[in-house]
Structures are given as structure tokens and as C-alpha cells.
Amino acid sequence: MDVKTLCLGLLTQGAASGYDLKKRFETCFKSFYSAGYGSIYPALAYLADTDLVTCEEISQDGRPDRKVYRITDKGRDYFTEALASHQPAHKMRSEFLAMIFFAEFIPPDRLNKLIDERAEELQQILKELEAMSDTLAKHPDSGVEFVAGFGQTITRAALDYMQQYRHLLTKETSAQRQAS
Amino acid sequence: MDVKTLCLGLLTQGAASGYDLKKRFETCFKSFYSAGYGSIYPALAYLADTDLVTCEEISQDGRPDRKVYRITDKGRDYFTEALASHQPAHKMRSEFLAMIFFAEFIPPDRLNKLIDERAEELQQILKELEAMSDTLAKHPDSGVEFVAGFGQTITRAALDYMQQYRHLLTKETSAQRQAS
DNA sequence: AGCGCCATGTAAGTGGTTACATGATTGT
DNA sequence: ACAATCATGTAACCACTTACATGGCGCT
Structure with missing residues (x-):
């Protein structure tokens, strides 16, 4: 379960930008998983490339543009399959x-x-x-x-x-x- | 606290080979830290290069040679200093x-x-x-x-x-x- | 005037994992 | 016979982290 897959998972809860997603990581996963922009943005680019998500660019006035990502049916299938087949590893380094x-x-x-x-x-x-x-x-x-x-x-x-x-x-x- | 430093720490408990050290990692740190040969052997080579440990080669009959590493005074100082100054991060990904x-x-x-x-x-x-x-x-x-x-x-x-x-x-x- | 929030991304670096390479001995 | 243990190491790879780059708005 890399950042890519988890981004996909969080997008099942609703469309979001990379910026939003980082916040979701922090609120939902803080106690057991972390991800920075440096992994989230490339992950979203990859997911869009492979049609697992769509990307809609939204201009805002007074704020930077947003890219809102939405999971596709293919993406939902891929995520369900990942949950079904992946062996979870528990990596901890305290x-x-x-x-x-x-x-x-x-x-x-x-x-x-x-x-x-x-x-x-x-x-x-x-x-x-x-x-x-x-x-x-x-x-x-x-x-x-x-x-x-x-x-x-x-x-x-x-x-x-x-x-x-x-x-x-x-x-x-x-x-x-x-x-x- | 990378594998290098922790190898040094474990060597304060007595001389050991890379093979031994992996076992110590498994028994002592299993619940919160892990290290494979691929990080331990290079770590020991580095520690020996920088005089933080010494290395003694021991021929055994019927078994592969062992390299027994011992921490030096410089190594003990370095380790104590690392414990004193390093900010511990807890990285968990469950x-x-x-x-x-x-x-x-x-x-x-x-x-x-x-x-x-x-x-x-x-x-x-x-x-x-x-x-x-x-x-x-x-x-x-x-x-x-x-x-x-x-x-x-x-x-x-x-x-x-x-x-x-x-x-x-x-x-x-x-x-x-x-x-x- | 300055900090924090919003918002996206890239490039270089880090540190560890996995796979490969070798091979005798001991226990089942 | 076959698996596990003993024993060391390298090279390619991978995923993530950190630093850099940009810049306006809103609050104090």
C-alpha cells in the first residue's frame, strides 16, 4: 500500500485536490501513516495518467488554481482489487x-x-x-x-x-x- | 537514528558479527525497528572505515569466516553524542x-x-x-x-x-x- | 510588516529493500 | 534428500523526504 493507492482510497470519500488530500492524510491517518506533497502530487499525476482518476482544473480569483481529482470506475475497481489481494506490511521505526x-x-x-x-x-x-x-x-x-x-x-x-x-x-x- | 547508529548501540552490549547483529535487531527491536543484511553489512563497513569499530577476522573450520566487530572508545563517544543530540522521529506505516x-x-x-x-x-x-x-x-x-x-x-x-x-x-x- | 494559509510542482538526495552470488554443515 | 543455519557481501532498485521555486490573500 503505497501513497498512490491510499490517495485513490481517500478519493473514494469524495473529490479533492492534492492540497486537500494532504489534510485528509493528516486527519485520517496521522497515527499510523504519513505522506508529504512530494509523494502526493506525483502520485496524483500518475493516477491521472493511468485513468484511475480524472482531473478538473479550476481557476479561482485571488487564490492559486486548483486541480480537483475524482476517482473513476476503473480506479474504484483497482482500489478494491488492491485491498483484496495486497498483504499488509507493518513497518514501524520508532x-x-x-x-x-x-x-x-x-x-x-x-x-x-x-x-x-x-x-x-x-x-x-x-x-x-x-x-x-x-x-x-x-x-x-x-x-x-x-x-x-x-x-x-x-x-x-x-x-x-x-x-x-x-x-x-x-x-x-x-x-x-x-x-x- | 539510522541502522549505522543502532549497530553501534548494539555493539555496546558486546562484540558481534553482522550475522549476530541481525539476530540482536530481531530479538531486541522486533516490535519497533527492523534491519536487513543489506543495511547492516554496509553499515559495519562504514563504521570500521571511520574507526568507530574495529574488525577482527576469524577463520572457522567447516563454517564461513566471521568478522567480529568491537566498538572503540571513539565509537562509544560518538554513540553517546548521537543519543544526546538527535531528535527522535517516529515513523510508522501500518x-x-x-x-x-x-x-x-x-x-x-x-x-x-x-x-x-x-x-x-x-x-x-x-x-x-x-x-x-x-x-x-x-x-x-x-x-x-x-x-x-x-x-x-x-x-x-x-x-x-x-x-x-x-x-x-x-x-x-x-x-x-x-x-x- | 510579517506570518500563515492557500496551491502546485520538480529535482536531488537518502536510506533501506530485494535479488543475486556462494557454499559447507547440521539436523530431519 | 532436503531444509535450515551459518556467513558475507554487492548492485540495482524503490519509495519517500527535503529543499527549492513561485506568489497572492487575509489577519494581527
């Missing part, structure tokens, strides 16, 4: 955890800062996931509901764990006791 | 969640299979995290303990959520009711 793994090499102040910053990021994600849940009253969708709930559950578990066990990390280690 | 987000386009059988497979992967990760916790009795380390506990907490939360809420996904959607 530099936060990788660094914390080596906590014994990090001074307590720095550790506290790292945890606080990560906690703040998670709080932010939690807020957006809760906002996503709120929109479900208007547009019910089982997939969105499951994913939003999943994100909230995991994020809360992560925050709780960090608060409960952060003291493990900032206790003095034997090496640090010797140095002082 | 194709599983991305696909589930579009559950309304996926037939129930396929959804069940996707969830079962993901659950199995998580069970496997949980097992290895529990094994990691067991080794802590022998080699206590606050960072390892925190990360192992974190992984277990999150993984269990994910498994619980999936079992509790999977029914949301396989309930018939309005579109499917119309089709039948």
Missing part, C-alpha cells in the same frame, strides 16, 4: 523506543525531556483521533470507527505506561552512582 | 490499519483473515517481548526493561481491542445488505 532502549547512556534530564516530548505528541494524536470519532455521528463507517477506536486505545495505553513507569529510567544507575 | 480504514470495501471473509493474521503477528511479538523480560533477571537494564514493558503493554492493548471490536467490521454494511 527512534524514540530505540533511544530509550539505551537509556543507561542518557542523562536523566535528557530522558525526561524525551519522554515529555513524546507524551505531548501522543496527546496531540489523541485529540485528533477523538475529533475523528466525533465526525462518525454524521458519517458512520465501520472501518473508520474501528481504526479511530484502535488508535485511541493504543495511544492511551502508551501514555499511561509512560507516566507509570518513567521512574524506572530516571532512577540512578550503578554507573551513575559510581560517577557521583 | 498498511494493516490503512486497509482496515477502508473496511467497507473489503468482504467479511477477507477482513477476518486480515485480523487473524495481524493478531498472530502480535502474539509472536508478545512472546519475544516476554522472553526479553526474562533475560532481565540476569542482566538488569532500565532502558531494556522500560522498552520491553512498553511493547508488552501496547501489544496486549492492541490484541484486546481487536478481539473486542472486530465484530464492528464484519457486521453487514448497508451496501452489502442492499446487494444481498
Whole structure:
């Protein structure tokens, strides 16, 4: 599932420009997937080339032109087929955890800062996931509901764990006791 | 934190070959980071070039030669500095969640299979995290303990959520009711 | 006066994955 | 016999990131 396919998926929810799509990525996928303009715009160009989407150019006064993309029947078929046949890979690289793994090499102040910053990021994600849940009253969708709930559950578990066990990390280690 | 730096980090726990290091990646980082030979071997060559590690070639009979890498003082300094100054990014791309987000386009059988497979992967990760916790009795380390506990907490939360809420996904959607 | 939003795109660079190449030993 | 483990490496490829390029409007 590359950015191309996911753009196609988001376009099933309604026509959008590249700019709009980036926002959808941020609101819908923030907790588990990200995409920048550098991948979205080329993806849309490719999708238009292969007739999976159509593109309508719209002039606006006082604003830059927009290119509004709409999924075609061919595109919808392609997307359904991708969902049916693709094996989902789960690629994760948490530099936060990788660094914390080596906590014994990090001074307590720095550790506290790292945890606080990560906690703040998670709080932010939690807020957006809760906002996503709120929109479900208007547009019910089982997939969105499951994913939003999943994100909230995991994020809360992560925050709780960090608060409960952060003291493990900032206790003095034997090496640090010797140095002082 | 690229593979280079993490190889250096793992070498603080003792000398190892590239082959060994891959296993360490798998046991220590499986739940949040991955690296293949294609990144590990070039990383070690680079680290040796820049004197952050030394390399000792060991001939074995009946087995291929090994190259055992050891971290140098310069390497240890470099690693400590990396931990002190690097801003950790968390890059996650869960194709599983991305696909589930579009559950309304996926037939129930396929959804069940996707969830079962993901659950199995998580069970496997949980097992290895529990094994990691067991080794802590022998080699206590606050960072390892925190990360192992974190992984277990999150993984269990994910498994619980999936079992509790999977029914949301396989309930018939309005579109499917119309089709039948 | 300056920042942030709207809006699109390209080009160069990065870093990791996959496939290839080789081959003996040990366990089933 | 056959698969898995041990063991190292390269080269081509791929997908995404970052920096660059452009520019008006609206708010404070």
C-alpha cells in the first residue's frame, strides 16, 4: 500500500485536490501513516495518467488554481482489487523506543525531556483521533470507527505506561552512582 | 537514528558479527525497528572505515569466516553524542490499519483473515517481548526493561481491542445488505 | 510588516529493500 | 534428500523526504 493507492482510497470519500488530500492524510491517518506533497502530487499525476482518476482544473480569483481529482470506475475497481489481494506490511521505526532502549547512556534530564516530548505528541494524536470519532455521528463507517477506536486505545495505553513507569529510567544507575 | 547508529548501540552490549547483529535487531527491536543484511553489512563497513569499530577476522573450520566487530572508545563517544543530540522521529506505516480504514470495501471473509493474521503477528511479538523480560533477571537494564514493558503493554492493548471490536467490521454494511 | 494559509510542482538526495552470488554443515 | 543455519557481501532498485521555486490573500 503505497501513497498512490491510499490517495485513490481517500478519493473514494469524495473529490479533492492534492492540497486537500494532504489534510485528509493528516486527519485520517496521522497515527499510523504519513505522506508529504512530494509523494502526493506525483502520485496524483500518475493516477491521472493511468485513468484511475480524472482531473478538473479550476481557476479561482485571488487564490492559486486548483486541480480537483475524482476517482473513476476503473480506479474504484483497482482500489478494491488492491485491498483484496495486497498483504499488509507493518513497518514501524520508532527512534524514540530505540533511544530509550539505551537509556543507561542518557542523562536523566535528557530522558525526561524525551519522554515529555513524546507524551505531548501522543496527546496531540489523541485529540485528533477523538475529533475523528466525533465526525462518525454524521458519517458512520465501520472501518473508520474501528481504526479511530484502535488508535485511541493504543495511544492511551502508551501514555499511561509512560507516566507509570518513567521512574524506572530516571532512577540512578550503578554507573551513575559510581560517577557521583 | 539510522541502522549505522543502532549497530553501534548494539555493539555496546558486546562484540558481534553482522550475522549476530541481525539476530540482536530481531530479538531486541522486533516490535519497533527492523534491519536487513543489506543495511547492516554496509553499515559495519562504514563504521570500521571511520574507526568507530574495529574488525577482527576469524577463520572457522567447516563454517564461513566471521568478522567480529568491537566498538572503540571513539565509537562509544560518538554513540553517546548521537543519543544526546538527535531528535527522535517516529515513523510508522501500518498498511494493516490503512486497509482496515477502508473496511467497507473489503468482504467479511477477507477482513477476518486480515485480523487473524495481524493478531498472530502480535502474539509472536508478545512472546519475544516476554522472553526479553526474562533475560532481565540476569542482566538488569532500565532502558531494556522500560522498552520491553512498553511493547508488552501496547501489544496486549492492541490484541484486546481487536478481539473486542472486530465484530464492528464484519457486521453487514448497508451496501452489502442492499446487494444481498 | 510579517506570518500563515492557500496551491502546485520538480529535482536531488537518502536510506533501506530485494535479488543475486556462494557454499559447507547440521539436523530431519 | 532436503531444509535450515551459518556467513558475507554487492548492485540495482524503490519509495519517500527535503529543499527549492513561485506568489497572492487575509489577519494581527
